[in-house]
Amino acid sequence: MDKPAPNISGIPEDELHALVDGRLAPEAAAQLRQRLAADPEAAATVAAWRTQREALRALYGPIAESPLPASLVAAAEHAQNLQSQAAQWWRWGGMAAAVVLAFGMGWFSSARWDLGPGGIASKGAGQARHFAQQAVVAHAVFQPEVRHPVEVTAAQQEHLVQWLSKRLGRPLKVPVLTAQGYELVGGRLLPGDEGARAQFMYQNAAGQRITLYLGALKPGSADANTTEFKFLQSGSVPGFYWVDHGFGYAIAGQLPRGALHDLASAVYAQL
Numbered sequence: 001m002d003k004p005a006p007n008i009s010g011i012p013e014d015e016l017h018a019l020v021d022g023r024l025a026p027e028a029a030a031q032l033r034q035r036l037a038a039d040p041e042a043a044a045t046v047a048a049w050r051t052q053r054e055a056l057r058a059l060y061g062p063i064a065e066s067p068l069p070a071s072l073v074a075a076a077e078h079a080q081n082l083q084s085q086a087a088q089w090w091r092w093g094g095m096a097a098a099v100v101l102a103f104g105m106g107w108f109s110s111a112r113w114d115l116g117p118g119g120i121a122s123k124g125a126g127q128a129r130h131f132a133q134q135a136v137v138a139h140a141v142f143q144p145e146v147r148h149p150v151e152v153t154a155a156q157q158e159h160l161v162q163w164l165s166k167r168l169g170r171p172l173k174v175p176v177l178t179a180q181g182y183e184l185v186g187g188r189l190l191p192g193d194e195g196a197r198a199q200f201m202y203q204n205a206a207g208q209r210i211t212l213y214l215g216a217l218k219p220g221s222a223d224a225n226t227t228e229f230k231f232l233q234s235g236s237v238p239g240f241y242w243v244d245h246g247f248g249y250a251i252a253g254q255l256p257r258g259a260l261h262d263l264a265s266a267v268y269a270q271l
Contacts, residue, residue, distance in 0.1 A: 011035060011042045020049045127217050128248060130193070132232045132241035135213035135250035138190055138199055140237055143209045143253075150186030150201055160187050164198040168215065170247070175212065175270040177202055180263055182210060194218050210253030210260075212267060217248050229264060231257065240264035244271070 011032070018024045019032050036043040142149055152160040157174060165172045167189055174184060182202035190197040190213075197215035232239045232250075239252035240260055249271065251264045 011039065016042065016046055016049070020046060127193075128230070128241060128243050129232065131213075131215065131217060131243075131248040132230070132239055132250045134192065134197070135199075135211070135241065136232065136237050136239050136252050138197075138213055139211040139239070139252035140235075142188070142199065142201065143211065149209070151188035153186040154184040156186075157184065164189060164196075167196045168198055169195070170216075172198060172214065173271060174200055175267045177263065177266060180266055181205065182263070185209070208253070208255070210251060210255065210263060213248075213250040213252070215248055217243060217246055219246060229261065229268075231261075242268065 015024075015032060019029055024032065036046060152163065154160075161172055161174055164187060174187075177183075181204045183204075185201040185203050187198060187200040190199055192215045194216050197213060200212040200214075201209055202212070203209045229240050229242050232241060236254055237252055238255070238257060238260055239250050241248065241250035242264075243249070249267065251260065251267055253260060253263075255263075
């Protein structure tokens with residue numbers, strides 16, 4: 001149960017704050033002023049709060065009324081996008097949507113952005129890079145899971161491939177990474193900007209996990225037909241990503257860059 005607001009000479013503090021902030025209806029404000037006339041202690045408190053309020057307005061008023069810097073606007077827009085993405089994860093029944101948001105906000109503050117004038121994220125970063133960022137977020141969310149790292153396990157691989165192929169609208173193939181020391185754990189369906197995404201998870205004998213993230217990019221995007229490997233470092237989670245005929249691939253894991261590149265090469269050779 002909520003604790004009652006503290007009182008000043010019998011008048012609740014929240015009522016006094018509401019009066020100072022102008023949040024009371026005219027009739028209620030008039031009644032409270034009558035009570036203050038007979039309560040010097042409460043009246044002095046209200047007067048002190050009003051003085052403080054005016055001082056703060058005088059100090060910070062010009063800042064509040066000035067236009068926001070372009071870089072701050074861009075940062076706020078990106079934060080809003082992260083919140084929208086987290087809400088989408090909830091709608092898809094995604095586990096740990098709050099973790100997505102928390103990790104995404106952490107990534108926002110630490111990732112290596114391509115910055116243009118004024119610190120604004122360059123649009124030239126492209127859809128493929130954004131796709132890779134989503135892959136890294138998905139890896140960070142599900143990689144630590146002990147009981148539910150995947151929706152469908154490797155024991156049902158045929159069903160997994162058929163299901164995800166149908167949802168992504170194209171035949172999928174699960175790369176075999178046994179020669180590299182990794183076995184398939186399973187996979188899951190995830191949301192993406194241009195429709196469904198698939199994530200396959202692998203694990204080695206030491207318990208180290210990597211994930212392969214797949215999905216279509218928006219048709220006609222500038223980077224929808226490049227097969228060049230590109231590296232992305234987001235916090236402690238690096239990844240390699242590439243695009244082939246409008247379909248994106250990203251492999252992520254907490255491995256040295258060279259080892260991760262070798263795994264990406266092995267995946268690319270099989271796809």
